[in-house]
Each structure stands twice: as structure tokens, then as C-alpha cells.
Amino acid sequence: MPTTASAQSSAQRRRRPSSSRRDDEAPIIPILARKVREVEAKSQRGKLGPTNRVKFQVIAFLVREERARVKADADIAEGSRAELLKRLDGVATILAKTAARDTSLIQLLEADQATSPVARRMRRDWLIESGAELAPDELIITDAKPQSAPVVPAALAERQVIPPQVESRQMANPFLAPDLSAPASKETPRRRLDGWELMGPLYKAFEMGAGGTSASMDLPPVPEYDRLSPKGLEVMVHQSRFLESVRGGHRTFLLADEPGLGKTAESVLAASVAEAYPLLVVVPNVVKMNWAREVERWTPNRRATVIQGDGEDVDAFADVFIVNYEILDRHLAWLSSLGLKGMVVDEAHFIKNLTSQRSKNVLALAGRIREQVRNPLLLALTGTPLINDVEDFDAIWRFLGWTTGEKPGSTLMAKLDETGLTPADKAFYPEARDAVISMGIVRRKKKDVAADLPDKLIADLPVELDDDFGRSIRQAERELGERLAARYRRIIEARGDRGLDANEIDTDIVRLVAQNELEESKAAGTGSENVFTMVRKIGQAKATLAADYTAQLQRAVGKVVFFAKHIDVMDAAEQHFAAAGISSVSIRGDQSTAARQQAIDSFNNDPDVGIAVCSLTAAGVGLNMQAASNVVLAELSWTAAEQTQAIDRVHRIGQDEPVTAWRIIAAHTIDTKIAELIDSKQGLAARALDGEAVDPQSSDSVQLSALMHLVRQALGGE
Incomplete structure (x- = not known):
């Protein structure tokens, strides 16, 4: 330029x-x-x-x-x-x-x-x-020819490991079988829309909910016979239709069914239908063992191996390799040379931050698979693909090869070209949304495909923090608000009123003050009084009250799942349950995979275990805990998606009872505003994925919005 x-x-x-x-x-x-x-x-x-x-x-x-x-x-x-x-x-x-x-x-x-x-x-x-x-x-502007980036960046080269059995496999078969079906590289033909900037309009099409329909591709009808289910199991109708699409040759999917509709089983069977072995499955640590069980359950003729640590015990001759995000970086070298035919990314919203090493690792491996195999099976699984903004789609679309980040891939570009429209035409947006959906977005809601699944209710339980600790929290909240308001006033005085009315508040300056405070808080961690330490103190103050309510609930209804965000809140709750004579298990991020699975099995199968005390971040995804129908959220999440995932550990296929999630909220504190903000965030997915007529909401994070609320409150605006 x-x-x-x-x-x-x-x-x-x-x-x-x-x-x-x-x-x-x-x-x-x-x-x-x-x-x-x-x-x-x-x-x-x-x-x-x-x-x-x-x-x-x-x-x-x-x-x-x-x-x-x-x-x-x-x-x-x-x-x-x-x-x-x-x-x-x-x-x-x-x-x-x-x-x-x-x-x-x-x-x-x-x-x-x-x-x-x-x-x-x-x-x-x-x-x-x-x-x-x-x-x-x-x-005339041409794109630079893409350079094939190395899967293992230089910074990770020294961390690479090669498990002993992998060396044996490589010696047994030193050459990968060539994929003769892979087409020779050729120049991409110029298309009518090549000159247009298209990524913004594609995101806008989903942000608008253009078309007003659910974001789910057309799927084939249910086959007459179920030839996939092993003895004693049965594929559900919505799963069967998805698998028929795989049988028909479709290979890239954003499987965005609501949590609890059996995405794991669908993916295991999809690999079998597509013969996509060896298959790599990248998952949160907490669900590695569950994935291995599901492979054995649905495809008993296939072997799965779970990669732990440096992979000393890995079965290199397995069909399915299961690895968690945290250790993927040290296994990139041998996985990229294994000849993978497919890749599944579970809880795919984990890769939405393109600057994170986790995201880079996943995208690099997917790129290598596409280079080596024509039409590999690529599945991104998440019931909550959108957290704050429609551009959360970006990393997932890149993983699937639908876009490069800068522009649509050749297949999607051809579909957009076929519309005969440009972003200057209003009719382009519903057509563009449909084009992306046809690439492989599958979104089914529980109420549509599991009519017999019981209802789900979220009930708020306000509690008064009327002791000295609670009063100190409210005082700290007021002081934080006043500190931010003073910063706002200094900026206004330095800038001049710029035509503001006497009681008018400049939203841009409020956001600037809140954004600066948020960045300073993240940098400071727990070393100073900020919004994060304040919310943590609120959780500590609610801990005994939430645990006491959970104990009463357990005596009345049976098994209960208790979610908290911080370890000290979990510790306090477990001590309270032990003192009350209630047996509980704990599911945390620092447990070994075997210990975590044993705790889940005990809760689901042992009638004497009454409560599962779970980490909101470590146990909020992928677990099946249908033995309970009541969930207590002792602390609030910072995202609507995290809250939904936690509740849906219970509200999923196999649940026979109506599910109630009890949110414990500290009255007269920022806790109340956070709950309100979380609820407002539900509208993004409803509009973009489900085509519902929901008014657009701010894409500010809950943290930023909460701080802006404190500033406005201190200024007398709320």
C-alpha cells in the first residue's frame, strides 16, 4: 500500500x-x-x-x-x-x-x-x-500465496516428547501411505466477490440473526434401520440424522447442539462412519476418561488411548488418541507425523482466543491434517460457541477450514458467489448466513429433539450479608466506585464538558475508566482491592449460607450438585457438609483423571453420597451427573456460557426429573448486577444461532459492564 x-x-x-x-x-x-x-x-x-x-x-x-x-x-x-x-x-x-x-x-x-x-x-x-x-x-489486488507454517514453533521445539511406543509404531511403518485422492494444487479461479471484504458482513449476518431461523444445516432423513448402535444401545433420531450426513460425505461440522444432547457419542460414531482413523480428540482434562469410555461403549471394536503427561503409557497403535489442551504443546511433533485422518475439538469455545498457545496448537495441527488428507473429518463441539461476540466464531471457522481469518475459504467463497449478491445488497445477509450454515453448522435445542427431557428452571435466592464481613464488602464496593468516579471526574475536568448537560454522564469516559481499571486489576491479581478480589470475598461470605441451603436441600430432595468458583469456598462447603453428617465428593482441577472419574462414579452410583462439590471451571464441562436434579451455584460465573454448561451437567439426556438451579446471590452488592448481566448475555446465542427475535445486547464482558455499573452508581446515574 x-x-x-x-x-x-x-x-x-x-x-x-x-x-x-x-x-x-x-x-x-x-x-x-x-x-x-x-x-x-x-x-x-x-x-x-x-x-x-x-x-x-x-x-x-x-x-x-x-x-x-x-x-x-x-x-x-x-x-x-x-x-x-x-x-x-x-x-x-x-x-x-x-x-x-x-x-x-x-x-x-x-x-x-x-x-x-x-x-x-x-x-x-x-x-x-x-x-x-x-x-x-x-x-488488481492478489493474495499472497499461503506459507505452510511449522506445526511446532521454535519456542516449543525443546518441549517435544516422543513416547516409546510411538517410536515403535514409526519403526513398524516408517512411511505414511500417500493420499492419492488429494488433488494437485491449482490456482483458485477468480470469483465475482474476490474484491469485497467479506468477514465483517459474515459476522454481521449472524449478529443480526438474519433469516430468523435456527442455525442448523439441512440433514438427511432418519435411515430405515439403525446399523450403527452396538448391542444394548440405540442412536437417537437427531443423532442418526447427523450421522447420515457424515455417511453422505460431509466432513466438517460445528456441532453446536445444546449441552446434554449426546455430542460425544455422535462424534465417536461419526469417526466410525467416515473411517477417520487415526483420530485425535482434544478435550478439557476433566473429560478425558469419559471420552475413552464413550469410544469403548459406542465403537467397541476400536481402541482408544488417553495421553497423560509425556505419554509414557500411550498405546501408539490405538485408533483414537485423546489429549487435553494443557499438554498438547509437548506432543505436537509426533501427532503431526502420525497420519491423522480426523480431529475433534471438544468444548471448542476454549480456542476462541487466537493469541493463546492453546488455539495456535489446535489450528496448526488442523492445518497439517488438511495438507496431508483430502476431506478429513474435522469436528468442533460446543454447546456455547458464542461467549461475548459473534467473532467468537473466528477460531472455530479457521479450524474447520471454512475461512482463513482474513477471507472465506474457496468452498465458502463459491457458495457466497452463487448468491449473485454483494454486501451492498440487504438480501446478501440471510443468504450469507445460510451459506455458512450449509458448511456444517448443526444446532439442535433440547426442546426440539428431546421432547421428553424435563423442564429447567433457574431460581435466584438473595441472601443478606449482615455480619461485619458483609458490611466490609459493601464498604469496599462503595470505595471502589468512588475511586473510579473520581477518575472519571478528573478526565471530564481536563477535557471540558463538551456540551454535556448538568447530570449527563459520558458513557465513553465511563467505559474508558472501567477498561483501565479492569486491565490494572488483571495485572495486579489478588494483591490489591479490585473487582476480582471483591467478588471473591462475596463468594467467601456466601459460602456457609450456600452450603447450609445445599444441606437442607439434600435432605429434602436427595442428591445435589454444588458449584463454586474458588477453592476456599469449596473447602468451607465440604467442612460444613462433613459437620452435618452428609457424605460428599469433590471434583476439582488439581485431581488426577482417575480420582476425578472415581468421584463422578461415586456420586452417580453410591446412594450414600449426597452432594458433589464441583469447581465451576474444572467440572463445568463434559460431565454427566444426571443422578441429581438440583444444582446450587454458590458463586456466579463471569460468562453466561459457563453458567449454562454447569447447569447442563444435570439437565441432559438421561434426566427424568425437572431440573432446578439455585443461584445464591448476595443482596445489595455487585453480585446482583452480575446475575443480571449474565442473564442479558443469553440473547446473543438466541439471536445468532437460534434465529430468535432478541434485541441486540452489548458485547462488553460481564467484568467490564459490572465496573461501568459501579462508576455510574457512584456518579448517581443508577
């Missing part, structure tokens, strides 16, 4: 119309003003995703280029020049304000940064819209 030094040539190639409208001397400025407002609006709802970051970058570049052109153009009168520069400064001010809200954008303000094909295409399209005449070399 040109740099600021090219402003002279930019001025020469643009021809202004002869009319005297206000924008004729710089027709790009209204376009930049409109685009920067779009970016600003998006940033006010949370950190910008990849598409809007590119847009921010291109706006910054064009502002610099246009400012240089206006200053150098001798044909512009001085009065007009001053007015144009003032308007460009207005755009630049909004950019700076947005960068202050999200400091990671500051590096994008450099003029020589916007060099990617996506950025160059975006710049070209805006200039053409403004009426500029571009040179031929600026009209």
Missing part, C-alpha cells in the same frame, strides 16, 4: 467533479466519517475483532494520506483547506478516542502498517466509492 509520501501522486490520479458541493474537493472524507463511526460504535460494545481492526487501520492510513494531499493541493482555497483539515482532524479524534478505549489499536495508527490484501482491497473500494481514478496496479 502507498505511504504518506505518495500523496502527490494520489492527488494527481484523483479528479474532482466540476460541481461546487461541499464534499467535491475531498469526497473521501464523508466515507471516512461514516466508516469511523461504524468502528466507534462497535468498539463501544467491546474490543474490536479482526475485521474492524483492519477497518480502523485503513481509516487511519487514508486520513494521513488525505491530509497530506489537501495540504499539497494548490488548487484548494485556504478557507476550504482549513475546513477540510478540520474535518479530517475530527475523524482522527474519533480514532484516537477509540484507541484510548482499546490500547492494542495504537500500533495500527502507523501509516505503513496497512499492507495486507484485505486492507488494500478495503482502501481501493472506498477510493472507488469516492470517485477516485486508480492506476491499474491499484485495481
